[in-house]
Amino acid sequence: MTGTILAFITYIGWGTGDIFGVFASRKIGAYKASAFIFISGLVLASLYIPFALADLRKITLGYFLLNFLLGAPYIFGNLLLNEAFKRSSASLVGIIVQSFPAVVLILSALIFKDAINAKQILWTIIIFAGIFLCTIDFGDFKKGKLFADSGVKLALIAAVMFSIYFTFLRVFADAYGWFWPNYISFMTFPIALMAYKMIFKSKEVISMPTDKKVLSATFLSALLLRSGDIALNSGISKGFASIVTPIAGASPTLFLALSSLIFKDPVTKQQKIGIGVTLIGILLLSFFSF
Numbered sequence: 001m002t003g004t005i006l007a008f009i010t011y012i013g014w015g016t017g018d019i020f021g022v023f024a025s026r027k028i029g030a031y032k033a034s035a036f037i038f039i040s041g042l043v044l045a046s047l048y049i050p051f052a053l054a055d056l057r058k059i060t061l062g063y064f065l066l067n068f069l070l071g072a073p074y075i076f077g078n079l080l081l082n083e084a085f086k087r088s089s090a091s092l093v094g095i096i097v098q099s100f101p102a103v104v105l106i107l108s109a110l111i112f113k114d115a116i117n118a119k120q121i122l123w124t125i126i127i128f129a130g131i132f133l134c135t136i137d138f139g140d141f142k143k144g145k146l147f148a149d150s151g152v153k154l155a156l157i158a159a160v161m162f163s164i165y166f167t168f169l170r171v172f173a174d175a176y177g178w179f180w181p182n183y184i185s186f187m188t189f190p191i192a193l194m195a196y197k198m199i200f201k202s203k204e205v206i207s208m209p210t211d212k213k214v215l216s217a218t219f220l221s222a223l224l225l226r227s228g229d230i231a232l233n234s235g236i237s238k239g240f241a242s243i244v245t246p247i248a249g250a251s252p253t254l255f256l257a258l259s260s261l262i263f264k265d266p267v268t269k270q271q272k273i274g275i276g277v278t279l280i281g282i283l284l285l286s287f288f289s290f
Helices: 003-026 030-046 061-087 089-096 102-111 116-136 138-142 150-176 179-186 189-199 214-235 243-250 252-262 267-287
Strands: none
Touching: 003 030, 003 061, 003 089, 003 214, 003 243, 003 252, 030 061, 030 179, 030 189, 030 214, 061 179, 061 189, 089 116, 089 150, 089 243, 089 252, 089 267, 102 116, 102 150, 102 267, 116 150, 116 267, 150 179, 150 214, 214 243, 243 267, 252 267
16 A cells, blocks of 8 residues: 555656646746756655764765766757756657656676666567657658757757666665665756756856745755655555566556646647657556566
């Protein structure tokens, strides 16, 4: 029962958290929205510190620096994700980013020699086929334009950054638990914000949103996403990995359903097929990999 509850906390948290992030990004821009989501997330995560103090002494300077170095691109990837949500279809961007576990599976097999079976390879191929349909417009491709949609390109870059981060996260988690690696990564958000301003040549400054709905949305986004993180990792640490991991992996179903209903962003017929194929692959990878 406990495992199921934790699993659905993650499912709801991950499935709805980015909905509020999309809303905030489209109202005040990715830079400001991300800043408030990061700040809120760091404050909320800090409440868990008393439960993770035992692992704090296990962090060496070398681990901290490597963790920090890996965390900055991951947080920057979240900024790119919010920028992609602002520019393109939320459903399309969401499904592209949620494909990253398939890449983690491959990288883990190549780098850490993790076992990978025939089913996992097949499901991964299905996911990649769906992403191909989501991202490649054959009309634009014939004209020499690989990614005409800038939001799609940003979503792909974010997915790559997430894949690299979650592939190597195990190194730090094995050394000092699941909490501190993520917390240290979130501490890098000022660097990610500066990188965003440089790359996008933005002159935005962080200021308190005057719209209370936007401020509430950034807080709810952080609360839901971080609650999902804690529930997932708590479930895995308590021995419920076989329950929480598949259900958490199915969270794109909730995000797609809500984003389609709320934002009604236009997508082409080919992209709809791609979204469907990718979602099927993600669900197969989550529930039927063994």
